[in-house]
Amino acid sequence: GSGKETSVSLLLWFWLPYCLTQTTPSNTATSKLKVRLAGYPRKHNEGRIELFYKGEWGTICDDDFTIANAHVLCHHLGFVSATGWTHSAKYGKGQGKIWLDNVQCHGGEKSIEFCKSRGWGNSDCTHDEDAGVVCKDERIPGFVDSNAQVDENKVEEVRLRPVVGVAKKKLPITEGVVEVKYKDGWAQICDAGWTAKNTRVVCGMLGFPHERKVNKNFYKLYLERQKNNFLLHSVACTGTEVHLAACPLEFNKPNATSSCAGGMPAVISCMPGPLFMQNSGLKKKLKISVKLKGGAKVGEGRVEVLKDNVWGTVCDDRWNLLSASVVCRELGFGSAKEALTGARMGQGMGPIYMNEVKCLGQERSIWDCPVKNITSENCQHSEDAAVRCNVPYMGLETSIRITGGRTRYEGRVEVLTSDPNGTQSWGLICGENWSTKEAMVACRQLGLGYANQGLQETWYWDSSNVTDMVMSGVKCTGNEMALSQCQYHKTVSCQRAAAKFAAGVICSETASDLVLNASLVEQTVYIEDRPLHMLYCAAEEDCLSKSAAKANWPYGHRRLLRFSSQIHNIGRADFKPKAGRHSWVWHACHGHYHSMDIFTHYDLLNANGTKVAEGHKASFCLEDTDCQEGISKRYECANFGDQGITVGCWDLYRHDIDCQWIDITDVKPGNYIMQVVINPNYEVAESDFTNNAMKCNCKYDGHRIWFHNCHIGDALSEEAERRFEKYPGQLNNKIS
Secondary structure (H helix, E strand, O other), rough: OOOOOOOOOOOOOOOOOOHHHOOOOOOOOOOOOEEEOOOOOOOOOEEEEEEEEEEEEEEEEOOOOOHHHHHHHHOOOOOOOOOEEEOOOOOOOOEEEEEOOOOEOOOOOOHHHHEEEOOOOOOOOOOOHEOOOEEEEEOOOOOOOOOOOOOOOOOOEEEEEOOHHHHHHHOOOEEEEEEEEEOEEEEEEOOOOOHHHHHHHHHHHHOOEEEEOHHHHHHHHHHOOOOOOEEEEOOOOOOOOOOOOOOOEOOOOOOOOOOOOOOOOOOOEEOOOOHHHOOOOOOOOOOOOOEEEEEOOOOOOEEEEEEOOOEEEEEEOOHHHHHHHHHHHOOOOEEEEEEEEOOOOOOOOOEEEEEOOOOOOOOHHHHHHOOOOOOOOOHHHHHEOEEEOOOOOOOHHHHHHEOOOOOOOEEEEEEEEEEOOOOOEEEEEOOOOHHHHHHHHHHHHOOOOOOEEOOOOOOOOOOOOOOEEEEEEEEEEEEEEEOHHHHHOOOOOOOOOOOHHOOEEEEEEEEEEEEOHHHHHHHHHHHEEEEHHHHHHHHOOOOOOOOHOOOOOOEEEEEEEEEEEEEEEEEOOOOOOOHHHHHHHEEOOOOOEOOOHHHHHHEEEEEOEEEEEEEEEEEOOOOEEOOOOOOOOOOOOOHOOOEEEEOOOEEEEEEOOOOOOOEOOOOOEEEEEEEEEEEEOOOEEEEOOOOOEEEEEEEEEEOOOOEEEEEOOOEEEEHHHHHHHHHHHHHHHHHH
């Protein structure tokens, strides 16, 4: 978007055709051809290319398009060069003619018309293939823009002005007069010919999935007494647009009296999604078949879809705003603000189910859209599609702030509270038990992305005169939109109430995301009876169960359940240990430093979730064992090297290294659940903690062991997860 997250706008320039037909002297060195950028959402230096030829605007087809073509076009528009180009109508489909196709420039031409092509108006393309360019945001010195007209007529921001007294107090605002930002104020739209499709578009921009009927007569009386400034009339949306500016609309002539014969300002009512409804009684438990993962804010993330009880991702070929909007509305948000490609919200791990999704925009679910089936060679997880949806303005960021930090991403947390008389004041949060999960919610509420760290004391950020503790015992699940939605003490009780022990956060735009390769565990599991004389090191490291201490060392053996762990970082930032080098622990037995005291838990559980084997807590040395194509390793354990896991790389602990096991010497035959949890104490921040646990069904007959259904914590539907949990309980009696 525009980085101006609070306003429900995609800043876009929607130049109207009639403005641009007026010719002005062009700089003679180039050509008479007019070029403009159009489409949405976009910044001022990117967009769909449109050419003005023979009295009408048209587009260029993306066949054979190159960066050289983009350079020529960006030069024409007054930018120094191009940084990229786009295909498949990334900025929305144009209208009218497709003027050029198979364009091939060398890069030095004065204008696109001097490049090789099929000739004007000769193409075999549809507007699905409209080309766009991204220009370097730097102007050619002294460039005179032949297209520049002062254009009052553009629609950027839209708002709802509530009229009913009650509605003004409560957020989100779901009903009122539609107003468009105009000069320094707001203008209305004439409702003559206004349709439900127009309402759908405006509701979508404002973060609402559906429109509702509105009682016009009720408003008519009130609005007739007001002076209205009508800017627009004859709005004719099809209902699938993601912004009002993309609908055909007419502006009133500046000199005409702002008339709206027999009409009144357009008034609409929107239906909020379940997350934003005031009374939770209406929230029905729907069967969900699509979800967003790995985003920092509400309403953004990697798109995952459910098929045969297993979650998978969507490939980004042809991924656009129409399809993204269908996902957003299905999830109870508005239309899409951005359709993101190239795994911009991290990579998924499971299957990839859909490719070339082509929604028309009316569909109720992404499952109703035409899609292509996937074959492994045409999609990888590096192409996972994601969305940013329009969400209703809730004003949550107005009741929280951070102070004293070195950057705007860190500081001591202060929250706004009201006393019984309604007087508002800022106060602090007690730092006791404040953890990464609470910090995640604080950073989300602040609009600052992911949590990097939650801090329990902040004496080094002492800059504010706010000293009172107003919240304590804050406990969040990590999904909440604001701290006020978490549990907390009704009356403040804080052991260390001095301001220096107030909670703080460090937020970050990106975060890592670790996930264990579940199928590798299933493929590599086996049992080994290992002689005690080979286990002195392991005993020293606490990798055996307590009964090993009573064994007759060095005679006898321990029975170990062994497997390989491959831990991938599929997030957008490297995973680095929280502890600095000075506190890493040297493990003489293994000859390297461990940077995290507890990095994983290994456990064997029975049907009711009780541990049957004393699993253990493994401390690890973190490094890049291997990476995806094109990514180089950065971390290694040897020689006191830097530790961590790079994005797109993984750390492999092979089944044959010390401690890569669960000691099952004392376990009776039966059916169990084997569980591995990575980063169990949330010591290092991640964008998503729901995929940190890996579980397998496990059958042990006293001699051999079988694993099946190994899966990541969030990989299955709720129903399949329930069946998985039931499995050991039903069969337990048969074996023992």
